Amino acid sequence: MSDKQLLHLVFGGELVDLDGTEFRDLDAIDIVGIFPDYQSAYKAWKARSQASVDNAHMRYFIAHLHRLLEPTEPKS
Numbered sequence: 811m812s813d814k815q816l817l818h819l820v821f822g823g824e825l826v827d828l829d830g831t832e833f834r835d836l837d838a839i840d841i842v843g844i845f846p847d848y849q850s851a852y853k854a855w856k857a858r859s860q861a862s863v864d865n866a867h868m869r870y871f872i873a874h875l876h877r878l879l880e881p882t883e884p885k886s
Contacts, residue, residue: 816846818848819841820845820851820858820872820873821839821873822869823835825867840870842854842858848872852872
């Protein structure tokens with residue numbers, strides 16, 4: 811493999827408050843998946859976000875797992 815894996819996690823759920831990031835029900839968090847690069851994570855994030863557009867409290871996030879695994883790596 812020529813490109814280095816930069817793992818990203820896409821997840822979401824219904825928030826308690828539109829201005830915060832506290833989830834209403836931790837058991838109902840939707841784990842979309844882990845992706846090998848930001849581009850594929852963004853595509854999955856966008857699809858899930860658009861599918862839940864009718865629920866204003868539903869939010870999806872992209873977590874940069876590679877930054878947690880190797881915190882000294884340059885940000886991307």
